[in-house]
Amino acid sequence: MAERCSITVDGQPLEAEPGASLAVVLLQSGRTHFRSSPSGQDRAPLCAMGTCYECLVRVDGRQVRACLEPVRDGMEVLTHG
Amino acid sequence: MAERPVVLYDVAVVGAGPAGVAAAQAAAAQGRQVCLLDESFRPGGQIWRHRPAAAPPEAVRLLEALARSGAEVRSQVSVFDGWREDGAWRLAASGPGGRQDLAARALVLACGARELFAPFPGWTLPGVLGAGAGQALLKEGLALRGEPVLVAGSGPLLLPAAATARRHGARLLGVLEQAPWGSLLGMAPLLASRPGKALQALGLGWSILGAPYRPGWWVAEALGAERLEQVRITDGRNERLLPCRWLFCGFGLVPNLELARLLGCALDAGALAVDAAQLSSMPGVHGAGEVCGVAGVDAALAEGRIAGLAAVGAWDPAGPEGRRLLRARRRARAMGRELERIFALRPELAALPRPDTLLCRCEDVPFGAVDPAWGARETKLCTRAGMGPCQGRVCGPILARHFGHDPDTVRLPVKCVPVDQLIPPEAGSGPSCPPQAGC
Amino acid sequence: MSVLVAGAGIVGAAIADRLQAAGCTVTLFEADFPGCGATSAGMGHLVAMDDSPAQLAFTARGVALWRREVLPGACGREARGTVWVARDAQELLEARAKAQRYAQAGVASELLDPGQLRTAEPALRGDLAGGLRVPGDQVLYPLGGARFLLDRALAHGAVLRRERVLGLEPGGLRTAAGRFRADAVVLAAGLGCTGLLPELPVVPRKGHLAITGRVPGLVRHQLLELGYLKSAHGRETTSVAFNIQPRATGQLLIGSSRQFAGLDPAPHRALLGHMLRKAVEYLPELARVPVVRVWTGFRPCGLGNLPTIGPWPGRPGLLVAAGHEGLGITTALATAELIAHHLLGTASVLDPQPFLPDPALEARHG
Numbered sequence: 001m002a003e004r005c006s007i008t009v010d011g012q013p014l015e016a017e018p019g020a021s022l023a024v025v026l027l028q029s030g031r032t033h034f035r036s037s038p039s040g041q042d043r044a045p046l047c048a049m050g051t052c053y054e055c056l057v058r059v060d061g062r063q064v065r066a067c068l069e070p071v072r073d074g075m076e077v078l079t080h081g
Numbered sequence: 082m083a084e085r086p087v088v089l090y091d092v093a094v095v096g097a098g099p100a101g102v103a104a105a106q107a108a109a110a111q112g113r114q115v116c117l118l119d120e121s122f123r124p125g126g127q128i129w130r131h132r133p134a135a136a137p138p139e140a141v142r143l144l145e146a147l148a149r150s151g152a153e154v155r156s157q158v159s160v161f162d163g164w165r166e167d168g169a170w171r172l173a174a175s176g177p178g179g180r181q182d183l184a185a186r187a188l189v190l191a192c193g194a195r196e197l198f199a200p201f202p203g204w205t206l207p208g209v210l211g212a213g214a215g216q217a218l219l220k221e222g223l224a225l226r227g228e229p230v231l232v233a234g235s236g237p238l239l240l241p242a243a244a245t246a247r248r249h250g251a252r253l254l255g256v257l258e259q260a261p262w263g264s265l266l267g268m269a270p271l272l273a274s275r276p277g278k279a280l281q282a283l284g285l286g287w288s289i290l291g292a293p294y295r296p297g298w299w300v301a302e303a304l305g306a307e308r309l310e311q312v313r314i315t316d317g318r319n320e321r322l323l324p325c326r327w328l329f330c331g332f333g334l335v336p337n338l339e340l341a342r343l344l345g346c347a348l349d350a351g352a353l354a355v356d357a358a359q360l361s362s363m364p365g366v367h368g369a370g371e372v373c374g375v376a377g378v379d380a381a382l383a384e385g386r387i388a389g390l391a392a393v394g395a396w397d398p399a400g401p402e403g404r405r406l407l408r409a410r411r412r413a414r415a416m417g418r419e420l421e422r423i424f425a426l427r428p429e430l431a432a433l434p435r436p437d438t439l440l441c442r443c444e445d446v447p448f449g450a451v452d453p454a455w456g457a458r459e460t461k462l463c464t465r466a467g468m469g470p471c472q473g474r475v476c477g478p479i480l481a482r483h484f485g486h487d488p489d490t491v492r493l494p495v496k497c498v499p500v501d502q503l504i505p506p507e508a509g510s511g512p513s514c515p516p517q518a519g520c
Numbered sequence: 521m522s523v524l525v526a527g528a529g530i531v532g533a534a535i536a537d538r539l540q541a542a543g544c545t546v547t548l549f550e551a552d553f554p555g556c557g558a559t560s561a562g563m564g565h566l567v568a569m570d571d572s573p574a575q576l577a578f579t580a581r582g583v584a585l586w587r588r589e590v591l592p593g594a595c596g597r598e599a600r601g602t603v604w605v606a607r608d609a610q611e612l613l614e615a616r617a618k619a620q621r622y623a624q625a626g627v628a629s630e631l632l633d634p635g636q637l638r639t640a641e642p643a644l645r646g647d648l649a650g651g652l653r654v655p656g657d658q659v660l661y662p663l664g665g666a667r668f669l670l671d672r673a674l675a676h677g678a679v680l681r682r683e684r685v686l687g688l689e690p691g692g693l694r695t696a697a698g699r700f701r702a703d704a705v706v707l708a709a710g711l712g713c714t715g716l717l718p719e720l721p722v723v724p725r726k727g728h729l730a731i732t733g734r735v736p737g738l739v740r741h742q743l744l745e746l747g748y749l750k751s752a753h754g755r756e757t758t759s760v761a762f763n764i765q766p767r768a769t770g771q772l773l774i775g776s777s778r779q780f781a782g783l784d785p786a787p788h789r790a791l792l793g794h795m796l797r798k799a800v801e802y803l804p805e806l807a808r809v810p811v812v813r814v815w816t817g818f819r820p821c822g823l824g825n826l827p828t829i830g831p832w833p834g835r836p837g838l839l840v841a842a843g844h845e846g847l848g849i850t851t852a853l854a855t856a857e858l859i860a861h862h863l864l865g866t867a868s869v870l871d872p873q874p875f876l877p878d879p880a881l882e883a884r885h886g
Contacts, residue, residue, distance in 0.1 A: 017222070019122075020221070020222055021218070021221045021222070023218065024218055024221045024222050024223045027218065027223055028222075028223060028224065032207035032208060032307065032308045033207065033307070034207075037205070037442065037445050038444060038445045038769065039445045041205060041445070042207055042307050042308070043205065043207065043442070044207030044208065044308070045210060045214065045218070046198070046209070046210055046211060046214060046442070046475070047195060047196055047210075047211050047213075047214050047475070048210065048211065048213075048214035048215075048217045048218050049121075049127060049195065049213070049214065049217065050120055050121070051195045051196075051337075051471060051474045051475070052442070052471050052474070052475050053443060053469070053470040053471045053497075054442060056470070062808065063733065063810065067218075068120060068121060068122065068157070070122045162789075164789070455553070456553070458553075458556070459553045459556070462555070462560045462663050463663065463667070468731070468812070468813065469812065470733055470810065470812050472812065472813065490785075492786075492787060492813065492814055492815060493787060493789075493814055494811060494813075494814065497733065497810040497811065497812055498810060498811055499807060499808045499809060499810055499811070500730070500732070500774070500796050500799065500800060500806050500807055500808070500809050500810075500811055501796070501800055501806075501807035501808070503730070503792065503793065503796055503811055503814070504793040504796050504797050504800075505789055505790060505793045
């Protein structure tokens, strides 16, 4: 059984494998709204390689690309940023 | 702001895909001080983007050789600036601990390529991803549990993306290849002379068996309220509406030239220009792999090795290994050029965007906002297209295709970087020798 | 009256707009695209600046004229106000003196004690001595403003020719398409002026700007250190000053630097570093905010702290409007008012005298 750790996303707890891609974890949980575009559209990963910046979320206060962010225990994630 | 003394390496390699790993391993195995910098959380680039347990044997072998070579690997590090100072190349990079400065006598740019996006109405809906993107997320563990996935666009990368989707449990609706059957027949002679590739293609075809592979078809529109729900597909005459949750659409690759252009390297046909020893127009700057033109993993491995050896003065084109590498490069590059011709994008794709279809996703600039009479700079200033965090990486190639814009001059930072990391360390901490291996 | 305007930056556009509205027939000439020079490089801070009484009157008039304009959203105009920041007691005294000068010029301002400064701008470091808030100042997307004025001029019948002016002649000018004659020629070509009128020295004064990712709400006003004027005033030195502008998009524009370095557009890494270090000193949270782009621009710099605006002695029919340095956006409309006064005799709120060309002075420094 793979290792599990706990993170929170928009205040809600989520279990994930430590070191997994945060983008994968968020998509897997059914979330498709990573950030809001300037005109308010929901956006989710497009390139999955750190190029397009569509997957921007806030992790522990920092703005990061979810597709380049490995999950760590206790991480606090905010979407819609 | 952490201040590390600036270390002088023999070679700094930017990008840890197959080309960069090959270059770093080759140079370090010659006993030189090598630093390999990469943005992802582990080496492998895009094509070897697997969880370590699932990596292909070829990747495992090379990564183990890299580990044995003594090269210093820095992951999660984004190079955002480069310049020449006191006879050495200087790089500034952004890492988890802050700014990192390093100096190197030679550079190998193995920055790879990124997906080309060809917009269509609805392409910004969540659930629409690049083909390589979809494949990468699947390899990193995204489970699609029977959800309907369509793979569409153009090029040899569509089949592996579809096969991976199938293997990871998706309900593959099919693969739409915009190139017509007639163009695809051009693959036959290529595969006939490359039995390894032919077997690979057969294997991929087998693994998507049951799902249609349709040349001459493309996606005209993606539909849905808050995420992708349906796609409208067409062959130019007929149309179909399919329920769909995931659309992996890939239209080919674009070399990542930003750092090369910042350093002043000359380009050729939209890629980094290099000579027979992988040397660019700037002294001491080599290039290898997709950044020199899209040609696949075999070219990347051969060129990476050539560049790594050349960067430390150990490249011997006349020896048996040299001849083997040159032959491998030649064959791979020839195949790359042929594939580009076969999978060229048809004009109907350029006519898909409507005036309200977005061109720049960072700044929500629609196609209709661009006056075709404007040049590149005027467009950027009047519409803000290209002024967002992707720094024109997504919309730049779109503007080039639709409006003929040449890419703008590149300025630092080549990647977004926090304000404090753009502040150079105090003058006076000149380059020092790298630490002894094993310390 | 027929008028040829050389240069379709914000100053040329404002002049064309003003003259066309007053019944002149205006033809504008632009070698590249409208606003491609300093207009599109700068911040677009509409600010009352008091390096001298004449400058204060000029900028105050400029801001007042912009406030009157009803601008479309694309111009990005916001009534943000400026906060001049005092780092110590000495600067606070300067702030008080500044407040008095502003009051005499009819510009409203209010002194802020440290508590009020914190309320106005919570992200500023907590140990500052206070500040001066100027609520009437605004921000504008400069190219948007220039295009607005240009479009209005064109809508009233002005003509834009995308051609390079090759030379000035008595009664007109010359391009590759031929000679153009008119009652008057206005030279508003920014750095291009000296090529057409060598006795009018306009030199490039390079500045750096950095734009960040979106951090809405971090900064409310345009922020300037009180030492800014020392940077703008000094002629010989390379200098930086704390200067931050919040934009409607939620991005921050970080400036400012000044150096005489010819026309090399490459960013100067060390100077950029000084500018950013200063910005982070005043606004610590800025340290982690991502920078999306850095660019440089060239302010068209004349000899004094005022541009040269008015008829050129010895060349009947030729007027100039050049050398605005960092105040071109703020004073574009006030410049147009002065030019209209010279050409048409219309009323001028400003005394035109301090702006008049003085060829003897220019020649000594040229």
